[in-house]
Amino acid sequence: FNGPLTVVVDAKDADDPKAAAETVSERIGGTEGVVSVSPAQFNESGDTAVFSVVPATAPTGQETKDLVNTIRGDRPGIESAAGATFEVTGTTAMNIDVSEKVQSALVPYLLVVVGLAVILLLVVFRSVLVPLKAAVGFLLSVLASLGAVVVVFQQGHGADLLGVETTGPIMSLMPIFLVGIVFGLAMDYEVFLVSRMREAYVRGERPAQAVTSGFEHSARVVVAAALIMIAVFSGFIGDSDAMIKMIGFGLASAVLLDAFVVRMAIVPAVLALLGERAWWLPKWLDRILPRVDVEGEALARPAEPETRPAEKDLTRA
Numbered sequence: 001f002n003g004p005l006t007v008v009v010d011a012k013d014a015d016d017p018k019a020a021a022e023t024v025s026e027r028i029g030g031t032e033g034v035v036s037v038s039p040a041q042f043n044e045s046g047d048t049a050v051f052s053v054v055p056a057t058a059p060t061g062q063e064t065k066d067l068v069n070t071i072r073g074d075r076p077g078i079e080s081a082a083g084a085t086f087e088v089t090g091t092t093a094m095n096i097d098v099s100e101k102v103q104s105a106l107v108p109y110l111l112v113v114v115g116l117a118v119i120l121l122l123v124v125f126r127s128v129l130v131p132l133k134a135a136v137g138f139l140l141s142v143l144a145s146l147g148a149v150v151v152v153f154q155q156g157h158g159a160d161l162l163g164v165e166t167t168g169p170i171m172s173l174m175p176i177f178l179v180g181i182v183f184g185l186a187m188d189y190e191v192f193l194v195s196r197m198r199e200a201y202v203r204g205e206r207p208a209q210a211v212t213s214g215f216e217h218s219a220r221v222v223v224a225a226a227l228i229m230i231a232v233f234s235g236f237i238g239d240s241d242a243m244i245k246m247i248g249f250g251l252a253s254a255v256l257l258d259a260f261v262v263r264m265a266i267v268p269a270v271l272a273l274l275g276e277r278a279w280w281l282p283k284w285l286d287r288i289l290p291r292v293d294v295e296g297e298a299l300a301r302p303a304e305p306e307t308r309p310a311e312k313d314l315t316r317a
Contacts, residue, residue: 002035003059005068006090009040009049013084017042020084021049027078028053033067052090059092060169068093099172106175113183114138124191124292125198127279133270134194137262138186142178144261145254149174153246162237162249170246177247182254185229189222189263197271198279207275211268219264226259 009024011017021040029037035056040049053071057063071088079085114135121131149170151157156167197214201207233255236248271278281289 002054002056003064003092004090005053005055005071005088005093007051007053007086007088009051009082009084009086010047011049011082011084012047014047015083017047017049017084020082021051023082024078024084024086025051027074027081028071031067031071031074033057033063033070053088055092058168059095064092065096068096095172102172102176106179109176110179113179117183117187121187121190123289125194125279126281126286126289127198128281128285129274129278130194130271133267134187134190137190137258137266138183140266141186141254141258141262142175142182144257145178145182145250146170146175148253149246149250152249153242162245163240164242164245166242171243174246174250178250178254181251182258185255186258186262189226189259190267192222192225193218193263193267194271197268201279207278208272211272215268222259222263226255229255 007024007028009021011020014020018040021042025037025040028034033056035054037054038052040051042049055064055067057067068088075086117138118131118135121134122128125131152159152162153164154167154170156164159167193215195214196218197210200210200213205213230252233248233252236244237252239245239248
């Protein structure tokens with residue numbers, strides 16, 4: 001189906017507003033990719049006109065996006081010929097504008113999220129490679145879940161099983177949703193899992209044994225938490241709205257991949273292969289980083305007995 005564009009012509013400064021609106025309509029109607037242009041409708045003052053432009057392609061198609069950019073690019077010449085200004089708006093144009101804004105903000109947003117995660121995990125685990133591994137694993141989960149969404153909702157593979165009636169491009173906000181929500185869950189699973197490994201390593205266990213013992217203690221917590229979130233997100237797949245269905249499927253697949261593939265398989269394997277190097281931290285960085293006692297080592301240390309004033313006097317005597 002076609003997504004019409006709405007063109008608003010401001011002809012307040014034109015000598016003949018109707019002629020100016022007609023010039024804008026004719027010039028836009030002659031643009032390649034435009035099927036038809038509706039007659040201009042004026043307001044009561046007769047200085048502002050509105051008409052619809054019907055593209056030959058779907059509202060989510062790249063050709064429609066190119067058409068909007070072409071019309072806006074030709075605007076100076078059309079306005080000069082008509083003696084009036086105009087704007088391209090409507091639902092289709094607004095969706096294109098929102099999509100472009102979201103896409104331009106995605107990379108900075110991702111850099112901020114991943115950068116903060118690396119810094120926080122660097123402070124918590126006092127390691128250089130563990131935060132980098134966590135960030136890479138998070139990116140793998142997001143990219144894999146986005147790929148699953150594209151396969152089902154855009155390419156149509158398995159769409160009938162999920163009740164997807166029509167396929168098309170995924171919504172522009174989907175990467176933002178996935179990055180924001182999956183980031184929080186992925187970092188929770190990372191801290192659950194690796195903190196026990198770090199605790200075992202600090203208490204003197206060999207790196208490989210620390211990975212094994214830490215995994216034994218925290219794996220059940222991660223599995224239970226992941227299954228709960230998968231069940232919650234999967235409930236949205238049964239909704240009739242395609243957008244809600246897409247969000248539920250994307251989040252459920254992201255949690256499934258992150259918990260059972262990245263955190264439960266890749267993370268222990270990488271830590272076991274790295275050995276002592278997994279907990280390496282430069283001395284200069286160790287000195288400037290604040291101490292965060294995640295493992296509760298300070299609570300496990302026996303407190304030194306406080307010496308009473310009377311005992312101090314006896315000792316001096």
